[in-house]
Amino acid sequence: MSLAAGMRVSKSVPAISYISVLLLYFSFYTITPVSSKSLQDDFIKCLHRNTYVEFPLKKTFFTPDRNASIFDDVLESTAQNLRYLTNSVPKPVFIFTPVHESHVQASIICSKKLRLHLRVRSGGHDYEGLSYVSQIETPFILMDLSKLRQINVDIEENSAWVQAGATVGELYYRIAEKSKVHGFPAGLCSSLGIGGHITGGAYGSLMRKFGLAGDNVLDAKIVDANGKLLDRSSMGEDVFWAIRGGGGASFGIILAWKIRLVPVPETLTVFTVTKTLEQDAGHKILSKWQRVADKVVEELFIRVFFRVLVGENGNKTVATSYIGQFLGEKGTLIEVMNKDFPELGLTQEDCTEISWIESVVSNAGFPQRSPIEVLLQAKSPLRKEYFKAKSDFINEVIPTLGLKGMFKRLLEEEASFMIWTPYGGMMSTIPESEIPFPHRNGTIFMTNYYTGWSETENEKSANKHIKWIRDLYGYMMPYVSSNPRQAYVNYRDLDLGVNKKSTKLSFKESQVWGAKYFKNNFNRLVKIKTKFDPENFFRHEQSIPLYLSRS
Ligand SMILES: Cc1cc2nc3c(=O)[nH]c(=O)nc-3n(C[C@H](O)[C@H](O)[C@H](O)COP(=O)(O)OP(=O)(O)OC[C@H]3O[C@@H](n4cnc5c(N)ncnc54)[C@H](O)[C@@H]3O)c2cc1C
Ligand SMILES: *[C@@H]1O[C@H](CO)[C@@H](O)[C@H](O)[C@H]1NC(C)=O
Ligand SMILES: *[C@@H]1O[C@H](CO)[C@@H](O)[C@H](O)[C@H]1NC(C)=O
Ligand SMILES: *[C@@H]1O[C@H](CO)[C@@H](O)[C@H](O)[C@H]1NC(C)=O
DSSP states (O other), rough: OOOOOOOOOOOOOOOOHHHHHHHHHHHHHOOOOOOOOHHHHHHHHHHHHHHSOOOOHHHHHTTTOOOOOHHHHHHSOOBBBBBGGGSSSSSOOOOOOOSSSSHHHHHHHHHHTTTTTEEEEESOOOTTTTTOOOSSSSEEEEETTTTTEEEEEEEETTTTEETTTTTTHHHHHHHHHHHHHEEEOOOOSTOOOHHHHHHHOOTTHHHHHHSGGGGEEEEEEEEEHHHEEEEEHOOOOOHHHTTSSSSSSSSSSEEEEEOOOOOOOEEEEEEEEEEEEEGGGGGHHHHHHHHHHHTTTTTTEEEEEEEEEOOSOOOOOEEEEEEEEEESHHHHHHHHHHHHOGOOOOOOGGGEEEEEHHHHHHTTTTOTOOOOOGGSSSOOOSSSSSSEEEEEEEEEOOOOHHHHHHHHHHTTTEEEEEEEEEETHHHHHHHHTSSSSSOOOOOEEEEEEEEEOSOOOOOOHHHHEEEEEEEEHHHHHHGOOSSSSOOHHHHHHHHGGOHHHHHHOOOOHHHHHHHHHHHHHHHHHHHHHHHOOOOOOOTTOOOOOOOSSSO
């Protein structure tokens, strides 16, 4: 995610931790005298009994026993947060990549039968690695849906069916292939998996005009805890409500979403205007942005991106970039800006007119003038890093004094950045209970705090970065939403609280983080969960809990 040079996880293990890994291995060995190979063999046998559709073993099953390097490649392939790939983090006993929907159904039946905890991954962007690591259950297996990525766009019907393993980049490309004036309001990073992404709501640059991706879902195919395949009418409106924003992997496995396309103009205008701290002395521009960003016409979406710049002699500043997208032509945009936000000083020269699909490419961070086919490559241009990130919602303009302290803290962490995303427009008109995502009217903007680092495993330095972001989060408290202090579930943050082992789930404890993500919708999510998945098959560190503690 940073602009820093990319890197892979080092596979070499320092001597000390190698010994501890060995010890760990032997202590596990005495408890569970089964190899991952034999667990996998049992699973495969069970699959054969539960599906008629072939699965070529070599291409669908990966275990460290057979070939550790291929296993690592598959595990790392879409995993975004390198923190959850280090040697000390638990690994799945094997990875299964289904090639047919019935394999997903059979996998649920078989993991239940063999008591294997199941994690499911679509695009691998979970901030806390929940789609490929379980820190609370052993053994666990990983079902990776990357081979289920079909997209069928129906322009006539103004809709599309998209399988869970497809990326948003592929979806945008397939839409643009058929029409220049259709789009979809999902996320900005092209490698996001449609499967996990929409389960948390999913916002992007069209949100002020059309709402979230979750607001534009027409139907879904899911597999429940009994391996049954359901669509909207057979799952019922409660479950259909819960899966559009209630967070991933709590209710079932999404096989595909049916989405409603939205109209986009043939010409959009984009701009980026950057001001250093010195150029915005007194924070006049940033303060004005806070007063207008959620109130300007809903065709205009101006994000603010903050990052630290370091000069040759070690002097530092924060660069604040106003990254705009306008659903219309340059001339109209300049009129709007002169009226509502003249402080930014936007000029014709700052603006570029492009098509919607070109704006998708630039929002995703690809270099200018990249061919739109880059959207079909599985990887985004953002580098993978070790990272920790958090989110907040802001309902009142942050005063200058608050901004001062915020910038002071940013300057202390060179690898940090922050993104402010404006709300308002369509987002304010949708009731909080329409889908589980509750951050609606009254929100001025959402902020994403991020710190990333690329050195290999070194707990001391990792802790330094994590402490920095927690301190910043603490500092921001007086300036952000309260009672509850809200957070975006797609920016999963385990600092907010976790479920203990499955047998000790407590509804009371989870209410703390549940309300942050879902406000009053949390209670309804718990009710639906209790009815739909009473055995709590779909569970993780922050899955929706059952009403009753089963301890
Ligand atoms: C670089 C980056 C950029 C981002 N940009 C945006 C953005 O612009 N807008 C935005 O809204 N969010 C953004 N996010 C957050 C993103 O929406 C979430 O991380 C989302 O959960 C990713 O979905 P995924 O399928 O890629 O992730 P995964 O890690 O595969 O899954 C996330 C969660 O959903 C579960 N899950 C996965 N597939 C399924 C399925 N088929 N059925 C049920 N549960 C499933 C997983 O088990 C996990 O708990 C970004 C994240 C990153 C790392
Ligand atoms: C594992 O797979 C890689 C890549 O296909 C191959 O180069 C290597 O020889 C294999 N190793 C073993 C032990 O089979
Ligand atoms: C550092 O100082 C030099 C000289 O005063 C200046 O030109 C440069 O813009 C500064 N860089 C940063 C990142 O502040
Ligand atoms: C949003 O909230 C404000 C202030 O409470 C209220 O005046 C306005 O009518 C609300 N807007 C919508 C669309 O509900």
